[in-house]
Amino acid sequence: MTVTPLAAHASDRPAPAFRGRIGRDARSGHYAVPGRYRLHLSTACPDGLRIAVTHALLGLDTVCPATFLPAVPDCPEGGHSVLRPLYEASAHRYAGPAVGPVLSDGWSGRIVSTHAPDIMRDLARRFGGDRLSLYPCGAESEIEAVERMCGEGVEEAAQRAGSAGGEPVVCDIALGTLLETLGALDRWLDGRTYMIRDEITAADVELWVALVQLDTVHRNHLDAAAVQRIADHPALWAYARRLTAHPAFGGHLDLDGIERRHHARCQGLEAAGAAVQILDWAAHAGDGKGAGPQVDRP
Template sequence: MSVTPLAAHTSAQPAPAFRGRIGSDARSGHYAVPGRYRLHLSTACPDGLRIAVIHSLLGLDTVCPATFLPAVPDTPEGGHCALRPLYEASAHHYTGPAVAPVLSDDWSGRIVSTHVPDIMRDLARRFGGDRPSPYPCGAESEIEAVERMCAQGIEDAAQRAGSAGGEESERAAALETLLETLGALERWLVGRTYMIRDEITAADVELWVALVQLDTVHRNHLDAGAVQRIAGHPTLWAYARRLAAHPAFGAHLDLDGIARRHHARCQGLEAAGAAVQILDWAAHASDGNGTVAQVNRD
């Protein structure tokens, strides 16, 4: 089955989104066969980190192998040379950036999907096996609510709060949105181990990755007072630290890669908050053998 991009690429647009899905039988075109599909990820990228954690929670190393890419893209347009053949095989006369993450079909040499929510859900639904599903029955609306909260209340708000080009009033309003979101999450997590169930779900993956980005990327553009207010949510950060010690999470935490990717992409000014680390992530990240993970994808 051929997959066409949803939008044509121009120099002013991001790479097109491929939205193929893995189905349950041969009629779907892309149907679930162990070993047929491959992930291409950079765990320095938040989307790549989300997928890598889900992949590890499900134990899919042999069922759907993952190829890990360098933290910093290696082409002038911001893509990866290794992905260029997949993009050129999947979109006629494609000239845009060959970006990750990608789910590809080894049988055809083409891209199935670049849409992160679809990829994570298809991995869980088609290859999850006997492992607890990160998308348990009846939890989809709760997971989607956490996804929106993380995207808008944490990641977007933190980005706007640290924007060098924004008005001071706009930055202050964004910081208040961020703090309100963190406060709501702090209150919700009191007495809980995980976000919405008694076991890890995709909601925990979303929140954990958002907190990693907040402390390793966004705080670099906030003032020290703002970072100290962000740090003032002990239940939330204890939760983040606890998940970092889980092998499916901590083994993929490429702190050096995140820093290099950020410095390669960021054009904003560093602020005093860069010196105020909230968590010592490296001290808590486990590789699954009780030791600190040393991730180097390059």
């Protein structure tokens, strides 16, 4: 399975303000110490959801505690007021939005990273120990390919396909890219339980979050015929149902928060596809019922 090259497209994801890493030992500055670091994230945000699922799969509640932020930021520029002190302590006269996700260092009171892929890898490699291997040896290139496919071929293509006021030909090309990507994923997953290995890896976290976004956010701006074609990938959506039943996935699925965050940010018009739900996510979320975690205010 290959990643289809896509035309350049400006993502609405802000560039990470901080990209520190957690190293192996004290020489790296930031090194793995249980209780030293804290996550600040909203599971209504796709990056926050990816990190929350990773954190739960690795069982890091006490090793690296998490503070869950409200679904809708409370600052006009799209940031969270509770994160402002961390940002200001980490960068002199910081003027940008104080957005999540954030990995903070309790020893210094500063931010280590706001870059979700780095945070996920550092949680798995520095704190995962002998727990589930989310980044198994030799699988990095496969995981990176899935990340690109999910980001460009699913999320960005779906966003362009449903773009308000977009040129019809551009929207049609984007929809074609989306359907081509979903078709490749569907064929790949036929007869498989997980994406690249016989157990859950980071590739599964990436794909599951992309499918959640596709059905709960991007579907709202597509016509009903397009959504029906998206839904016509049985192996792919059966895979999404299986993962949703896992507590680490479904237990963090804040459907109400995703909807409120989307309506707070989105300026586009709702299309007919909004009425064609692909999955009943809450029904498959086990005991979590799609309620998501409670907001933990520091």
